[in-house]
Amino acid sequence: MTSLVGLDIGTSGVKALRLSPKGEVLARAEEEYPLSTPQPGWAEQDPEDWWLAAEAALARLGGEEIAGIGLCGQMHGLVALDAEKRVLQPAILWNDQRTAAECAEIENRVGLRELVRLSGNRALPGFTAPKLLWLRRHEPETYARIAHVLLPKDYVRLRLTGELATDVTDASGTLLLDVAQRRWSDELLQALEIPAEWLPPLLESPAVAGHTDDGVPVAAGAGDQAAGALGVGVDRPGPLSVVLGTSGVVFAALPGFAADPEGRVHVFCHAVPGGWHAMGVMLSAAGSLQWLRRVVGPDEPYDKLVAEADRWPPGAEGLNFLPYLAGERTPHVDPYARGAFVGLELRHDRGALVRAVLEGVAFGLRDCLELIRSLGVDAELARVSGGGARSDLWLRVVASVLGVPLERTAAEEGAAFGAALLGGAAGGVFADVHEAVSATVRVTHRIEPEPAWIEPYAAAYDRFRSLYPALRPLEDA
Numbered sequence: 001m002t003s004l005v006g007l008d009i010g011t012s013g014v015k016a017l018r019l020s021p022k023g024e025v026l027a028r029a030e031e032e033y034p035l036s037t038p039q040p041g042w043a044e045q046d047p048e049d050w051w052l053a054a055e056a057a058l059a060r061l062g063g064e065e066i067a068g069i070g071l072c073g074q075m076h077g078l079v080a081l082d083a084e085k086r087v088l089q090p091a092i093l094w095n096d097q098r099t100a101a102e103c104a105e106i107e108n109r110v111g112l113r114e115l116v117r118l119s120g121n122r123a124l125p126g127f128t129a130p131k132l133l134w135l136r137r138h139e140p141e142t143y144a145r146i147a148h149v150l151l152p153k154d155y156v157r158l159r160l161t162g163e164l165a166t167d168v169t170d171a172s173g174t175l176l177l178d179v180a181q182r183r184w185s186d187e188l189l190q191a192l193e194i195p196a197e198w199l200p201p202l203l204e205s206p207a208v209a210g211h212t213d214d215g216v217p218v219a220a221g222a223g224d225q226a227a228g229a230l231g232v233g234v235d236r237p238g239p240l241s242v243v244l245g246t247s248g249v250v251f252a253a254l255p256g257f258a259a260d261p262e263g264r265v266h267v268f269c270h271a272v273p274g275g276w277h278a279m280g281v282m283l284s285a286a287g288s289l290q291w292l293r294r295v296v297g298p299d300e301p302y303d304k305l306v307a308e309a310d311r312w313p314p315g316a317e318g319l320n321f322l323p324y325l326a327g328e329r330t331p332h333v334d335p336y337a338r339g340a341f342v343g344l345e346l347r348h349d350r351g352a353l354v355r356a357v358l359e360g361v362a363f364g365l366r367d368c369l370e371l372i373r374s375l376g377v378d379a380e381l382a383r384v385s386g387g388g389a390r391s392d393l394w395l396r397v398v399a400s401v402l403g404v405p406l407e408r409t410a411a412e413e414g415a416a417f418g419a420a421l422l423g424g425a426a427g428g429v430f431a432d433v434h435e436a437v438s439a440t441v442r443v444t445h446r447i448e449p450e451p452a453w454i455e456p457y458a459a460a461y462d463r464f465r466s467l468y469p470a471l472r473p474l475e476d477a
Helices: 047-061 100-110 112-119 128-138 140-144 152-161 168-174 186-192 224-231 286-296 302-309 350-373 392-402 414-426 433-440 451-471
Strands: 003-009 013-019 025-032 066-073 079-081 148-150 208-211 217-219 240-244 248-254 266-269 276-282 320-322 340-342 382-385 406-409 443-447
Touching: 003 047, 003 152, 003 224, 003 414, 013 047, 013 414, 025 047, 047 152, 066 152, 066 224, 066 414, 079 152, 100 112, 100 128, 100 186, 112 186, 128 140, 128 168, 128 186, 148 152, 152 208, 152 217, 168 266, 217 414, 224 240, 224 248, 224 276, 224 414, 224 433, 240 350, 240 392, 248 350, 276 350, 286 302, 286 350, 302 350, 302 392, 320 350, 320 451, 340 451, 350 392, 350 451, 382 392, 392 406, 392 443, 392 451, 414 433
Parallel strands: 003 066, 066 217, 240 382, 382 406
Antiparallel strands: 003 013, 013 025, 079 148, 208 217, 240 248, 248 276, 266 276, 320 340, 406 443
8 A cells, every 4th residue: 555654853752654645544653762851942853863763763654655755843953964974963952041141242243123033033043044143152172173054854865875964944953044025045054154065955845855775756845834734734824833732832834925014924935835934932841731740740641730720710710920931032032031920819729720721821822922913823723733723622722712713633743743744745746745635634623712712811910911920030121
C-alpha cells in the first residue's frame, strides 16, 4: 500500500507517522532524546541524537511503498557545521535564553522598524541570528570554523539525503529571511556581518529537497507550527489553528504579507507556496497546568483536577491567574513578566486554582487573537490541537473566551501529520498542499462558546489585562 511519512523533530523526541493517501494513520513511532542545560537559561542538544532517533523511528514505522517523506520540527535552533559538514558544537535551541545582549545589538544595528519590515519579527533570544552573534562574541574559535548553518530538521535531512536545504517557513524564524520576498535578506546579512554562503538553499515546503538511498523523495518540509496548521486543515485564510501544548499558539493564514509594527506576533512564510501566516505565541499554556499539578496534586490525574475546576463558575469568583511562568512573548515580548494568582480568598480551593489556570491560559490566547485580528484577520472558527485539547472543559472555556467555535480533527499528531502531507505532495500523491489537506483532514467534534459565560469572561478578561504591568520586577518597571 502506498503511504506517506511525516517526521517531527521535537524538543523532547521524534514523532513519526505513516499515513494512507486518505489520511488514515497506519503506524506511529516515537523516540526520545535528552535536553542539556549546562548553565542557567541555556538549552542544547546533540544533533546526532536527532538523527539516531529519526533513524530508529523510521525503522519502527515499516512500510515498503513510501511515496514521500516530509520533515518538520522545532524552529530557530542553531546547528553549526564545518566545511566537511561535521557538527561543531551542541545545537543551541529555541528555548535558550543566553542571547539578550545580542538581540539588543541586532535591533540597534538594524533599527526595530526596519527589522520588522524585513523579517516580520523583532529580535528574540530564541531566534537563530542572535545565537550566531553570541558564538562570534563568546566562542570565536568555533565561529571561525563555521561553513554551514542549518536548522534542526534540516540536519536530519542532511543525514537522510546528503543534501543541504531548508524551507521558507523554518527560515522565517532565523531573523535572516526577507519574509515578504521569501529570500535570504542581503540587508540583514550585511548589517549583522554573517556570510551568505553559510546559509542553505531555500525551497517552498512541498518541493523535493533530496532523496533517500532508496530513492524516496524528501520534501523541504516546514517549521512545527506551519506543519501543524496543515495537519488540522489551516492551509488558507479561514479557520485559525489554536494549539494547547506546553506553549500556546494562535495561528492564522494570511491573504498576504502583513506585519505587526511592534513585532508582537510572528509573521512567517506558510507551508503553502506563496502564503504567509501570523502567529501569537504564549510560553506557558498547558505548561501552566503541568506546573500547578506538580505543586498541588502531583499524584492526581488531570481529569480529577479538571472535574474540581468544573464545580466553579466562570471567573472563579474574582480569581485571576497570569500564565507568565517563563516570561511572555505575545503580546508583551517581556522575558521579565511573571506569573501570579490575584484575587484569592478563603473560599477558594484547589478546584478554583485549576479553573483560574484554565481561564488565564484562555485569556493569554485571547491576547494573541486580538493582535492577529489587528492584521485584518476575520476569524470565525478555530481548529484545536495539543494535549490540552483533550479536556472538554478547557475547550469550552477557550471557545467562550475567544468567542469562536473550536473543532477537533481526527489525527492528534498535527505537526507530523502535516509533514506527511508535504511528503505526499513531494512524492506526487497530491497535486498540491490544498489537495492533500482536502483529502485527509477530517473534523470529528465541535465545541461552541457557552452563551452564559460570555459576559463574566469579558469582565474577567478586563481584570486580566489590567494586571500585567504590576508584575514587572521593580528594576525593570
